[in-house]
Amino acid sequence: MGVLILSFVVIVLVIAVRLFLYRTAITLRLKEWGHWVEDRIHVHQTLKVPELNENSQENIFYRKVSTYLNSLSTIEDSDFTNLISGKKPNSVVLSLDDDQIVADTFLGARLSWTNEHINDKINKKTFILKIKKKDKRRILQAYIQHIYRTSEDIETRCKELKLYMNTMTMTSSTSACDNRIVNRWSSVRLSHPATLETIAMDSDLKKKVKSDLELFLKSKQYYHRLGRVWKRSYLLYGPSGTGKSSFISAIAKFISYDVYDIDLSKVKDDSDLKMLLLQTTSRSVIVVEDLDRFVTSNNSSLSGISLSGILNFMDGILNSCCGDEKIMIFTMNNKEKIDQAVLRPGRIDVHLYFPLCNFNSFKTLANNCLGLKDHKLFSQVEEIFLTGATISPAEMSELMISNRGSPGRALRSVITALQINGDARLSSSGKNGMLLPDDTSSVAEDSNVYVMDGSCSVPVVKEIQKLYGLLRMKSGKKVGPSDQFSGSIERSR
Numbered sequence: 001m002g003v004l005i006l007s008f009v010v011i012v013l014v015i016a017v018r019l020f021l022y023r024t025a026i027t028l029r030l031k032e033w034g035h036w037v038e039d040r041i042h043v044h045q046t047l048k049v050p051e052l053n054e055n056s057q058e059n060i061f062y063r064k065v066s067t068y069l070n071s072l073s074t075i076e077d078s079d080f081t082n083l084i085s086g087k088k089p090n091s092v093v094l095s096l097d098d099d100q101i102v103a104d105t106f107l108g109a110r111l112s113w114t115n116e117h118i119n120d121k122i123n124k125k126t127f128i129l130k131i132k133k134k135d136k137r138r139i140l141q142a143y144i145q146h147i148y149r150t151s152e153d154i155e156t157r158c159k160e161l162k163l164y165m166n167t168m169t170m171t172s173s174t175s176a177c178d179n180r181i182v183n184r185w186s187s188v189r190l191s192h193p194a195t196l197e198t199i200a201m202d203s204d205l206k207k208k209v210k211s212d213l214e215l216f217l218k219s220k221q222y223y224h225r226l227g228r229v230w231k232r233s234y235l236l237y238g239p240s241g242t243g244k245s246s247f248i249s250a251i252a253k254f255i256s257y258d259v260y261d262i263d264l265s266k267v268k269d270d271s272d273l274k275m276l277l278l279q280t281t282s283r284s285v286i287v288v289e290d291l292d293r294f295v296t297s298n299n300s301s302l303s304g305i306s307l308s309g310i311l312n313f314m315d316g317i318l319n320s321c322c323g324d325e326k327i328m329i330f331t332m333n334n335k336e337k338i339d340q341a342v343l344r345p346g347r348i349d350v351h352l353y354f355p356l357c358n359f360n361s362f363k364t365l366a367n368n369c370l371g372l373k374d375h376k377l378f379s380q381v382e383e384i385f386l387t388g389a390t391i392s393p394a395e396m397s398e399l400m401i402s403n404r405g406s407p408g409r410a411l412r413s414v415i416t417a418l419q420i421n422g423d424a425r426l427s428s429s430g431k432n433g434m435l436l437p438d439d440t441s442s443v444a445e446d447s448n449v450y451v452m453d454g455s456c457s458v459p460v461v462k463e464i465q466k467l468y469g470l471l472r473m474k475s476g477k478k479v480g481p482s483d484q485f486s487g488s489i490e491r492s493r
C-alpha cells in the first residue's frame, strides 16, 4: 500500500513539474484552442491585397502591408520566417514566408494575414486579411490608416538619405545651336557622420531645435489651415568653423530628409534657380550656404541671380507649389549687412547663432574627442576663457584630435592656442582694454530673445548689449539687426 501511495505521489510530482516547466507552451496551446473555438463561432470576412492592380501596376498598399507585417512582433514569434538583408550595410530584416500566417491585434480585435502565393493571370502574390465581420465595421478604416502610418515611419527610418548637388551640364539636342548649359541635380549617399549628439551645442538649445523640428513634422494640417506653405526656414550664422554645415547634416538625419545643396555660384539666373527648386522633392532640406556672399548690399558676387530672385526663392509663389514639407537652411558668417527683407519671418523663421567656443563647448569637445569629463588643466582653460579669448570648435577639435594620444598634450595645445588668441585680441583692442565676448550676435531689446548658454539670462545679456551698443556707437558702427524670439533662438555655449 505504502509503495502505491509513494508511486502515486511521485507521478503527481512529475506531472506538476512538467506542467510548471511547460507552463508557457501550455498557456499558448490553451490560448490557441480558445481562439480556434472562438473563430468557429464568429463569421469572418477575407479581404485580398494583391501585389499588382488590374493594369498590372504595383499596388502601393501591398508594399505598405508587406512593410507593416514584416515589422510585427508576432512574425518574430512564428515557427519559421525568412531573414533578408536590409538596405543599410550589415542589416537584416524579417520577411514572411510563402503561405505563412501572421496574427495581429488592433483596437481589441484579432486579425490574421496570410502571405498567399497564387497563380492567376496577373498576380503571383497576395495578402489575405481575415477579420471578424463584427470587427470589420468598427476598425477597418482605422486599421488601414494605421498600416499606412506605421509603414511610412519604417520607410522613413530605413531610407538611405541622399545629398543632391546642382551641376552645370550641356543639353544634348540634335542641332548644336540648341545646346545650352543647364543646371541638373546629381546625388550621392548622404554619409556625413555628424549627428545632433556629436555637435557641441547647448543641450537646452538642442532640445528646442529638436522639438521645433518634431512640431513642424506634425503640422501639415495646421500650416494648410493657416493658408501657409508647410515649410520652415532656418538661418545658421556665425564665424567660420563653428558647426553650421555639420549641423545641417545632423538635422537632415534627425528628420530623415534628403538634402539639396544649392551652389548659387553655378546658377545662371533667376529662372535657373526656379527650375532647380521645382525639381526638388518634398520631405527634403534645401540648403544655401554662405548666403551673405550673395545678398550683401553690394551684391558683388551675385552671378545672374537678382536679389528679388533670391527673395522669391526663399518665400515666393513658387514655394506654394513645391515648397511643401520642406526645410530651408541658409548659412552665413555674418548677418549684420544683410537686407532686412531677407531676414523677415517666412523667409527666415528661426535664427541660430553659432559662436566660437566657450568653456561649456570646450568641455563637450574634450568629452567627444578625448573622452575627458574632467582634468587638472580644465581650471586653467576656464580662466583663459574668462579673459574673452576663444577659438572656433573646428580649431579646438582639430587640436584635440591630433593630440588624442596624450590628453595632457592636447589640453596644453588648446591652452596655447587660446593664449595666442587672447594676446591677439588684447593687442587689437588695447585702447580701452575692454574685451567683449566674440559673440557679435545682437540681442533684441525684446525680452523674448533667449541667449542659451546656461550661464546668463536676458537681463544680464541686455546690460552687455547696452554696453556693447554704447561702445559700438562710439566707434561709429551701427548696432546690428535685432532678432525676435519668434524668429531667433540665439545660441551661445
Ligand SMILES: Nc1ncnc2c1ncn2[C@@H]1O[C@H](COP(=O)(O)OP(=O)(O)OP(=O)(O)O)[C@@H](O)[C@H]1O
Pocket (backbone or CB within 6 Å): 198, 199, 200, 201, 238, 239, 240, 241, 242, 243, 244, 245, 246, 247, 333, 354, 393, 394, 395, 397
Ligand atoms: N559645434 C561643433 N561641434 C562639433 N564639431 C564641430 C563644431 N563646430 C565645428 N566642428 C567641427 O569642425 C569642422 C568644421 O565644421 P563645419 O564645417 O560644420 O563649420 P562651418 O561653421 O560650416 O564652417 P564654415 O563657416 O567655414 O563653412 C567639422 O569637422 C566639425 O566636425
Ligand SMILES: [Mg+2]
Pocket (backbone or CB within 6 Å): 244, 245, 246, 289, 331
Ligand atoms: Mg560650412
